[in-house]
Amino acid sequence: MHVRADMTTRSPVTDRKVIIFFCPSPFVFISKYNKMRNLIDFIVSHCHWLVFILLEAVSVTLLFRYNSYQGSVLVSSANSMAGIVYEAESKVQSFFALTRLNEQLSRRNIYLEQQVKELSEELEHNGTDSTRLEILKSPTPYKLVEAKVVANTVHKKDNFLTINKGEADGIRKDMGVISGHGVVGIVYLTGKHYSVIIPALSSQSSISCKIEGRNYFGHLHWEGGYSNLAYVDDIPRHAHFKLYERVVTSGYSAIFPEGVAVGKIIHVLNSTDGVSYRLQVQLYTNFANLRDVFVIDNTAMREQVDVLRAAQDSLYKSKN
Secondary structure, three states, rough: OOOOOOOOOOOOOOOOOOOOOOOOHHHHHHHHHHHHHHHHHHHHHHHHHHHHHHHHHHHHHHHOOHHHHHHHHHHHHHHHHHHHHHHHHHHHHHOOOHHHHHHHHHHHHHHHHHHHHHHHHHHHHOOHHHHHHHHOOOOOOOOOEEEEEEOOOOOEEOOOEEEEOOOOHOOOOOOOOEEEOOOEEEEEOOOOOOOOEEOOOOOOOOEEEEEEEOOEEEEOOOOOOOOOOEEEEEEEOOOOHHHHHHHEOOOOOOOOOOOOOOHHHHHHHOOOOOOOOEEEEEEEOOOOHHOOEEEEHHHHHHHHHHHHHHHHHHHHHHHH
16 A cells, blocks of 8 residues: 555644633622612612702702892802802913913013103194194093903803903992903892903994094994904994094993093994994904903092983983
8 A cells, every 4th residue: 555645634623713702700690789789779778869959959949949139149249150160260271371471571661652742742742732742631520440351252142251340349330441452341140259241242232432632422232253343333424534444432321431442443244224334343342362452430420421311311211
């Protein structure tokens, strides 16, 4: 018998495919069942506490929602607590933004020094009398309360600012707020140490303003979108003005004095009814990077407005 040398022997095991099925252990199902059962037992054993907490939540909601006094107390307390948190966050952000703020302040100081120099030269050139100079040097009839912005939004329909000054610092509702560049907004809600501001970037804001040197006045509105663009409505059709002229506050209210910068005209549109102009204005205030603001305490003007309103009410009642 002859055996071929190239023949190899194969193990029958190597030609087989071994398939192993992994089945979960019954202990896994038992463990999950025990956890679910423990949860159900916990809920059943403490159901009276869960019902108590639910009823307390419902009662507190009804109390603060349908009672104005309790609601105002809740809002004031929440505003104070939120103000503390926002102030801490703002301090951290301000620390990292000091370099950029110093550069902006330096540029602003150079600009103001140049403006003072040009104004002084103009007064000397025009030969302004001493009486006019004394009026310019006299103190303003209002005072400014310095504050820091601790919370700010710019991309919502109704934005809000929170500052770190409140009733304890003399801040009251409906006071005007400005920055080193221009108008910011109006005080809406005050707490003891914090206040909420409705800025110009809000659908609820309406600030009386005019074209500088022209005395054509309208109302500043914001309709969302870019935080540096707003509109001035109700400018009469017979008004004469140019692009890039300044828009300032009109001084027709007790909120802002006359002449506070608002922005510059960059586009002229027609109103919806076609009887007036609508001006697109580029705002001077950079709301996205707002830190330092000033609250206007215009007590003297406020008293004048209150007396005028009282006189108007008295005349109206006497006629009726």
